[in-house]
C-alpha cells in the first residue's frame with residue numbers, strides 16, 4: 176500500500192526545488208538541508224494527494240494554485256528562530272546611541288520609523304519598541320515599528336502578540352513585567368506597545384513591493400541574509416539603501432557584514448557594536464563592481480565602491496524628510512488594511 180512517509184526526495188528533485196526557492200526568495204539550501212526539506216514538505220504532498228516530489232515541483236510551476244502553494248512551501252522551509260532581546264547589545268546601541276543621535280542636531284527628529292525586515296514572529300519588533308520606550312526620547316507613538324516577513328504564519332503570530340516562555344529567555348525580568356500581561360494562553364504584549372507596531376507579509380526580494388514600506392530611519396535585518404546567496408543579498412542591501420533616509424542606520428546580525436556587497440554605507444563604530452549608516456549627504460548609489468574614484472571614494476570599511484544607480488538616475492536628489500516618513504497609506508497596502516486581530 177502507498178504511504179506518504181515512504182516518499183523520498185530524489186537529488187534531482189531537490190535541485191529543482193531549491194533552485195525555485197532560491198529564485199523566489201534568495202534562500203540557499205545546501206546538501207545538508209535535503210532531509211529537512213523532505214520531511215517538512217512531505218505533508219504537502221499528502222495534503223495535495225501527490226505521490227512524488229517531481230509531481231509537487233510540477234504543481235508549484237504549472238498549477239493555477241502553484242503561486243499560493245509556493246508561499247506554503249516557503250513558510251515550511253524557512254528558519255524562524257527568534258526571541259525577545261536577541262543580541263541585546265544592539266538594542267542597547269539603539270537606545271543609548273542611535274536614538275539620541277536622531278534627537279540631536281543636525282537631525283533633531285521628533286518621530287522615527289523603524290523597519291524590522293525578516294521579523295519572524297515579532298519578538299524583534301516588540302523589542303525595538305521596548306528599547307525606544309525605555310530611551311525616554313520618543314514618547315507615545317513617536318516611534319513606529321514595522322515588521323515584515325515572508326512567512327504568513329509568522330506574520331499572523333506577530334500580530335497576535337502572544338508568546339510562550341521560550342520567547343523570554345533573554346529579556347530582562349523588569350522589562351518582561353512592564354510590557355507583558357500573563358494570561359492563560361501566554362504572555363500578551365501590552366496594548367500601548369502593540370499600538371506602535373505594524374506587520375505585513377513581504378518577500379525582501381520583491382524590491383518594487385518593498386517600496387510600500389516608505390522611507391525609514393532605521394532598518395534591522397538580523398539573521399536573515401545569512402541564508403541568502405550573494406546576488407540576492409546585494410539586491411536586498413541596495414533596496415535597504417533606497418528605503419533609508421539620509422543619516423539612517425542599518426543593523427545586521429552579529430555574523431553578517433556588508434563586506435563584498437554593493438554599498439555606500441558608512442561604517443559607524445558604536446560602544447559595543449558596528450553598524451552601517453547612509454551618509455547624510457548621500458545622493459548616489461555605489462557598487463563594488465567598479466574601482467573607487469578619487470576624493471569622493473567612500474569611507475574605509477565600506478569596500479571599494481564606485482557610483483552606480485539601480486534607479487537609472489544617479490544624480491537624483493535624496494528624498495526630502497517631509498515626503499520620506501513611512502506612509503500609513505502604503506503600509507496599509509502591505510498590512511492588507513486588516514483590523515487588529517482579536518486575541
Ligand SMILES: C[S@@+](CC[C@H](N)C(=O)[O-])C[C@H]1O[C@@H](n2cnc3c(N)ncnc32)[C@H](O)[C@@H]1O
Pocket residue numbers: 200201202253254255256257258261292293294295296299323324325326329377378379380396397398399428
Ligand atoms: C532566523 S529568523 C530571524 C528573525 C529575527 N530577525 C531575529 O534575528 O531574531 C529569519 C526570518 O527571515 C525570514 N525570511 C527569509 N527569507 C525571507 C525573504 N526573502 N523575505 C522576507 N523574509 C524572509 C524567515 O521567514 C524568518 O522568519
